[in-house]
Amino acid sequence: MSEWSAIVFGRTYEVDYRFLAIPKDFTLEDEEWTKKYILAVMYDPEKLKNAPCWSIFKNKKYCVIGLTYRISDLENEQPEFDIRYDNQGRYIYVFAGYVVNLSQKLNYLPYLLNNYNEFLKLTKKIYKNSYQDSSPRKVELEYNIKINEPKLIKVQEYISLWNFPVSIDIQTPLTYPDSEDNRQKIWIATSEYILLSQYSVTPQSKDIALCIGAETDKYILTKSPFTIATVRQIVSYQNKQHTDAQGYKSDYNRNPVNDANRKHESQPTTSKWSFQISGFNLKGIIGVIRILLIIQLPILWILKLFAFLLFNLEFPPTIDWTSAIIFIVAIISLTVI
Structure with a gap:
C-alpha cells in the first residue's frame, strides 16, 4: 500500500493564505507547482460557496489529490474548535490534500470523491496548532499516511468504452458538464491514466490535472492550468466549436461520457480524439x-x-x-x- 503525506494551504485567524503543511521533501519549485493549481481553484473564493472543488494533478515527481472548499460549508454546527472565520469575520477557504511521491509504484489511486469528512478531518488536524498562531510555520510531514484501497469495479473498461484520451497529448483543456455520473467516470479515467503513466515514457508520462466542479468552462479554457474539468456552467463556446492542435473540431456541448452508446451509429463522431490513435491522425x-x-x-x-x-x-x-x-x-x- 502506498504511503502518502499531507498538504494544506489556507488562511488562518490572523495570517493570509500560505502553506500550512507540506511533504518533507518538497522544494520551493514543488511548492510553486502545487500552488498554481490551488490558486487556480481559489481565484474567486466566493464561487466555492456550497460548491467544493476536487482536484487531481501530477507531474513526473508527485501526484496530489485534494479538496478546495469553504470550511463553514462542511462544518455546519458550532464546533468545539471554530476555524470557520478569520479575525475580520471573513470565511476561511482551504485546500487540503494528500501527496504521493511517484518514486514508489502505485497500485491504485484512492477514490476520495465525495469523501468530504476525510479532508475536513485533515484540515482540523493541521489547523489545531496553526489557526491562532500569529506567524504560523509550515509543518513538514513524513510519508506515513495509509489510505485504504478503494473498491472500484471494472476500472479498465472506462478507458476503452468511454474513449478517454490516454494515448494522445492533451493540448487543450477538455471540459464536460458537471454531473455526478461525469464526475465519477472522469475521476476513475484520470486515475487510470496516472497509473498507466508509470509504465510508459510517452505520452502517458505527460502532466495531467483534473478539476471537478469548476464554475465555468470559460475560466478553465482561458486562464487555468487544468487539462480536464467538469464545469457547472457552460458560458463560453456554447454555440462554437473548438479547434485543437491537430485541426479537428470538437463541440464543447457534447458529453463524451455517452460516446460508448453511439458506437453503432452510422455517422462517425467528431470528438477531438476520434481521429487520433497512438499519435497518428x-x-x-x-x-x-x-x-x-x-x-x-x-x-x-x-x-x-x-x-x-x-x-x-x-x-x-x-x-x-x-x-x-x-x-x-x-x-x-x-x-x-
Whole structure:
C-alpha cells in the first residue's frame, strides 16, 4: 500500500493564505507547482460557496489529490474548535490534500470523491496548532499516511468504452458538464491514466490535472492550468466549436461520457480524439500518401536510369505518362486538400 503525506494551504485567524503543511521533501519549485493549481481553484473564493472543488494533478515527481472548499460549508454546527472565520469575520477557504511521491509504484489511486469528512478531518488536524498562531510555520510531514484501497469495479473498461484520451497529448483543456455520473467516470479515467503513466515514457508520462466542479468552462479554457474539468456552467463556446492542435473540431456541448452508446451509429463522431490513435491522425496519413505520390516520379526516373545502364532495358512510355499524371495530381492536391 502506498504511503502518502499531507498538504494544506489556507488562511488562518490572523495570517493570509500560505502553506500550512507540506511533504518533507518538497522544494520551493514543488511548492510553486502545487500552488498554481490551488490558486487556480481559489481565484474567486466566493464561487466555492456550497460548491467544493476536487482536484487531481501530477507531474513526473508527485501526484496530489485534494479538496478546495469553504470550511463553514462542511462544518455546519458550532464546533468545539471554530476555524470557520478569520479575525475580520471573513470565511476561511482551504485546500487540503494528500501527496504521493511517484518514486514508489502505485497500485491504485484512492477514490476520495465525495469523501468530504476525510479532508475536513485533515484540515482540523493541521489547523489545531496553526489557526491562532500569529506567524504560523509550515509543518513538514513524513510519508506515513495509509489510505485504504478503494473498491472500484471494472476500472479498465472506462478507458476503452468511454474513449478517454490516454494515448494522445492533451493540448487543450477538455471540459464536460458537471454531473455526478461525469464526475465519477472522469475521476476513475484520470486515475487510470496516472497509473498507466508509470509504465510508459510517452505520452502517458505527460502532466495531467483534473478539476471537478469548476464554475465555468470559460475560466478553465482561458486562464487555468487544468487539462480536464467538469464545469457547472457552460458560458463560453456554447454555440462554437473548438479547434485543437491537430485541426479537428470538437463541440464543447457534447458529453463524451455517452460516446460508448453511439458506437453503432452510422455517422462517425467528431470528438477531438476520434481521429487520433497512438499519435497518428487522418490528416497526417493523407500527408504521407501525398508525399509518396510526389516522390514516385523521381524514383521512377532513377530506376529507369539504372535499368538502362545495367541491363539496357527501357520502360514502356505508358509508365512515364501514368507516373507524370499521378505527380501532377499530387501537386494540385497541395492547394486543394
